[in-house]
Amino acid sequence: MVDTMTKSPLAPGQFPDLPAVDGVTFATVAAGVRYQGRDDVMLAKLSAGTSIAGVFTKSTTRAAPVLDCQSKLGADTSAPAAILVNSGNANAFTGKNGQESVNAICNAVSRTCSVPENRIFTSSTGVIGEPLAHDRIIDSLKTLEANQTATGVETAAKAIMTTDTYAKGSAQSVEIDGKVVQIVGIAKGSGMIAPDMATMLVYIFTDALFEQSELQKLVSDTADQTFNCITVDSDTSTSDSLIMAATGASGIDALGNDDFASALHSLMLDLAQQVVRDGEGATKLVEIQVTGAVDDRVAKTHALAIANSPLVKTAIAGEDPNWGRIVMAIGKSGAPADRDLISISFGDVNVATKGWVNPDYREADAAALMKKQKINITIDLGMGEGSTTVWTCDLTHGYISINADYRS
Amino acid sequence: MVDTMTKSPLAPGQFPDLPAVDGVTFATVAAGVRYQGRDDVMLAKLSAGTSIAGVFTKSTTRAAPVLDCQSKLGADTSAPAAILVNSGNANAFTGKNGQESVNAICNAVSRTCSVPENRIFTSSTGVIGEPLAHDRIIDSLKTLEANQTATGVETAAKAIMTTDTYAKGSAQSVEIDGKVVQIVGIAKGSGMIAPDMATMLVYIFTDALFEQSELQKLVSDTADQTFNCITVDSDTSTSDSLIMAATGASGIDALGNDDFASALHSLMLDLAQQVVRDGEGATKLVEIQVTGAVDDRVAKTHALAIANSPLVKTAIAGEDPNWGRIVMAIGKSGAPADRDLISISFGDVNVATKGWVNPDYREADAAALMKKQKINITIDLGMGEGSTTVWTCDLTHGYISINADYRS
Numbered sequence: 001m002v003d004t005m006t007k008s009p010l011a012p013g014q015f016p017d018l019p020a021v022d023g024v025t026f027a028t029v030a031a032g033v034r035y036q037g038r039d040d041v042m043l044a045k046l047s048a049g050t051s052i053a054g055v056f057t058k059s060t061t062r063a064a065p066v067l068d069c070q071s072k073l074g075a076d077t078s079a080p081a082a083i084l085v086n087s088g089n090a091n092a093f094t095g096k097n098g099q100e101s102v103n104a105i106c107n108a109v110s111r112t113c114s115v116p117e118n119r120i121f122t123s124s125t126g127v128i129g130e131p132l133a134h135d136r137i138i139d140s141l142k143t144l145e146a147n148q149t150a151t152g153v154e155t156a157a158k159a160i161m162t163t164d165t166y167a168k169g170s171a172q173s174v175e176i177d178g179k180v181v182q183i184v185g186i187a188k189g190s191g192m193i194a195p196d197m198a199t200m201l202v203y204i205f206t207d208a209l210f211e212q213s214e215l216q217k218l219v220s221d222t223a224d225q226t227f228n229c230i231t232v233d234s235d236t237s238t239s240d241s242l243i244m245a246a247t248g249a250s251g252i253d254a255l256g257n258d259d260f261a262s263a264l265h266s267l268m269l270d271l272a273q274q275v276v277r278d279g280e281g282a283t284k285l286v287e288i289q290v291t292g293a294v295d296d297r298v299a300k301t302h303a304l305a306i307a308n309s310p311l312v313k314t315a316i317a318g319e320d321p322n323w324g325r326i327v328m329a330i331g332k333s334g335a336p337a338d339r340d341l342i343s344i345s346f347g348d349v350n351v352a353t354k355g356w357v358n359p360d361y362r363e364a365d366a367a368a369l370m371k372k373q374k375i376n377i378t379i380d381l382g383m384g385e386g387s388t389t390v391w392t393c394d395l396t397h398g399y400i401s402i403n404a405d406y407r408s
Numbered sequence: 409m410v411d412t413m414t415k416s417p418l419a420p421g422q423f424p425d426l427p428a429v430d431g432v433t434f435a436t437v438a439a440g441v442r443y444q445g446r447d448d449v450m451l452a453k454l455s456a457g458t459s460i461a462g463v464f465t466k467s468t469t470r471a472a473p474v475l476d477c478q479s480k481l482g483a484d485t486s487a488p489a490a491i492l493v494n495s496g497n498a499n500a501f502t503g504k505n506g507q508e509s510v511n512a513i514c515n516a517v518s519r520t521c522s523v524p525e526n527r528i529f530t531s532s533t534g535v536i537g538e539p540l541a542h543d544r545i546i547d548s549l550k551t552l553e554a555n556q557t558a559t560g561v562e563t564a565a566k567a568i569m570t571t572d573t574y575a576k577g578s579a580q581s582v583e584i585d586g587k588v589v590q591i592v593g594i595a596k597g598s599g600m601i602a603p604d605m606a607t608m609l610v611y612i613f614t615d616a617l618f619e620q621s622e623l624q625k626l627v628s629d630t631a632d633q634t635f636n637c638i639t640v641d642s643d644t645s646t647s648d649s650l651i652m653a654a655t656g657a658s659g660i661d662a663l664g665n666d667d668f669a670s671a672l673h674s675l676m677l678d679l680a681q682q683v684v685r686d687g688e689g690a691t692k693l694v695e696i697q698v699t700g701a702v703d704d705r706v707a708k709t710h711a712l713a714i715a716n717s718p719l720v721k722t723a724i725a726g727e728d729p730n731w732g733r734i735v736m737a738i739g740k741s742g743a744p745a746d747r748d749l750i751s752i753s754f755g756d757v758n759v760a761t762k763g764w765v766n767p768d769y770r771e772a773d774a775a776a777l778m779k780k781q782k783i784n785i786t787i788d789l790g791m792g793e794g795s796t797t798v799w800t801c802d803l804t805h806g807y808i809s810i811n812a813d814y815r816s
């Protein structure tokens with residue numbers, strides 16, 4: 001199914017050239033968990049001493065591998081570690097069998113790869129509610145162990161795809177005290193034609209040195225400003241997982257280094273936007289900036305209400321600068337706003353100021369901007385200093401075709 | 409535009425035969441506010457002593473007529489009253505001009521119809537952000553006053569339509585102490601092809617006797633179980649208004665009468681479902697019942713998360729019994745749920761019990777049910793006694809066509 005999907009019109013030109021990261025190796029294999037004729041299991045091995053941080057879905061119905069990963073984040077970092085991901089089956093809503101599959105996989109990885117079970121992090125993405133054929137994964141472990149290579153990150157990015165229309169990767173290098181550390185990340189989401197949830201999985205690797213608790217704080221904060229600022233359709237996966245591994249193999253401590261934090265932010269934002277660009281049926285990437293809110297949290301509530309509104313998203317699909325729908329979305333969000341203080345612009349075209357249409361506004365100006373692939377919408381609420389930026393895509397016939405026309 | 413819309417496949421067979429209500433008269437006129445060649449203003453006159461209750465959108469960007477109506481609910485009921493509604497322009501996001509238009513209309517109605525201004529309730533529905541041509545409405549008032557008739561409710565229901573595909577009405581009669589009182593209601597919403605908000609307006613009339621505060625309580629409670637339990641696309645209008653007028657002309661006190669409360673509930677639910685049946689692009693009416701929640705409020709949070717999920721709604725459009733998406737929607741709602749206690753049925757087909765697929769489940773059974781126009785989904789959360797029922801429609805190419813393909 002993946003192979004027949006047309007690549008998103010918003011896809012980047014090509015997969016970036018990702019460097020090796022000291023202390024990290026990859027291998028992939030075609031285990032036939034569900035898909036045939038393609039790699040569907042990825043194993044990344046991480047050297048002893050690697051700090052691992054994670055951010056996971058807050059869904060109350062989250063999948064067994066997510067719960068398992070969350071329980072392992074605080075483990076002692078002195079041993080080696082591993083990340084194993086399968087595509088095709090999410091191992092979600094599978095009752096007790098879900099955790100039993102995770103346990104079976106972790107036990108087998110531990111024996112085959114000499115990694116303690118509490119340092120093995122698994123993710124599963126694909127169909128919900130079907131038992132995971134974990135035997136097929138376990139049968140592939142010797143191959144995965146034998147074929148580890150430092151340069152396998154692109155094949156890893158491909159192996160974790162479900163109905164993504166392209167593989168997603170990003171890299172940054174940062175100079176600290178005259179030496180260079182690498183940050184490399186891969187992600188999957190949000191194309192979907194099978195009757196599954198669109199899930200988002202993200203793996204980021206660096207050879208910089210971090211204590212686990214410090215890495216966790218940096219990753220959580222940066223995720224709030226990047227992955228937690230994107231939306232395709234307001235529906236939250238049961239499997240969303242972001243795992244970052246800092247091997248420390250460079251020997252360079254990056255704690256408190258602003259350049260590193262900034263590079264990580266850029267990398268995560270790049271991957272997050274790549275996910276939106278692969279949003280189901282997307283033809284426009286939309287950046288929504290809200291300023292003048294009473295605080296940042298309120299700004300984000302308004303921005304996401306706009307970004308998730310079907311009426312706003314269909315208007316953008318129709319290249320219609322329909323600011324009345326933006327006013328509607330602000331009004332329904334439940335967060336503080338004053339109708340008569342709101343100002344709205346599309347790109348550099350001011351449409352409305354302080355609650356009413358700008359007398360100089362000519363719809364032709366805004367309509368011309370709406371024809372672009374990247375749409376910028378700015379809203380000033382006129383009430384305070386709170387601000388945020390979020391990203392979404394439009395809502396098109398493509399979304400309906402992907403999610404309704406296909407029958408399971 | 410209205411005339412070219414195809415009637416919803418879920419529309420009732422015909423407009424019901426609505427009886428006259430003692431103390432209520434109607435007239436309509438083609439004022440040309442925006443639409444040409446059709447009636448677009450409705451004036452209902454209510455006898456002295458009529459109690460008026462209202463329920464309105466909670467949007468922070470609500471329109472001037474909504475704010476005006478809310479300020480008048482507590483007025484002394486001894487004088488006659490009037491309800492004036494125009495279609496084609498919502499008088500929303502119109503700054504100070506919005507209230508000035510409302511004031512001009514109310515002042516003119518007061519002079520022409522001998523009704524005090526604080527007993528005149530206006531609604532406007534249609535385009536957002538354009539000044540209301542209130543002079544056209546004022547010029548039509550003498551005609552509206554001269555043509556008042558007790559039997560004009562069907563023309564009133566038509567005059568308040570914007571892009572609805574059919575007029576919506578409902579009636580109930582209740583015997584109290586051997587005498588009969590009438591309840592008649594009309595509504596508009598949720599078809600839309602113009603770049604406006606889908607707005608919902610509801611007017612209910614009875615000749616039963618109520619004190620205003622008691623009528624308000626009954627209407628608010630019943631709205632919570634009917635109109636506040638429907639959703640088409642999760643987007644909340646800036647103009648939603650429900651007004652109920654009890655003329656008392658029958659002399660029959662209905663306070664505390666269970667038959668009356670039950671009849672009002674049936675009427676409001678009928679109108680609410682008629683709005684969903686006219687949901688943009690709808691081909692299926694979906695009833696979602698949640699039981700076993702820790703309380704009723706939590707049940708409603710889960711039910712609306714399911715009813716508003718684009719992935720659930722597109723699956724229904726595709727006649728796909730995709731229960732994994734229901735699990736996802738429960739998980740994302742933020743309200744208490746335990747993955748391993750959830751049971752799900754489509755109609756009488758149990759799909760999953762206590763967190764995993766029912767071993768006897770055959771997808772062909774559920775798939776057959778999904779082909780019906782009315783889909784029933786029941787979810788038991790297994791945690792407590794809280795329950796609710798909500799209604800929605802599917803999300804189809806028709807929704808995209810109505811809201812994206814049309815350019816303003």
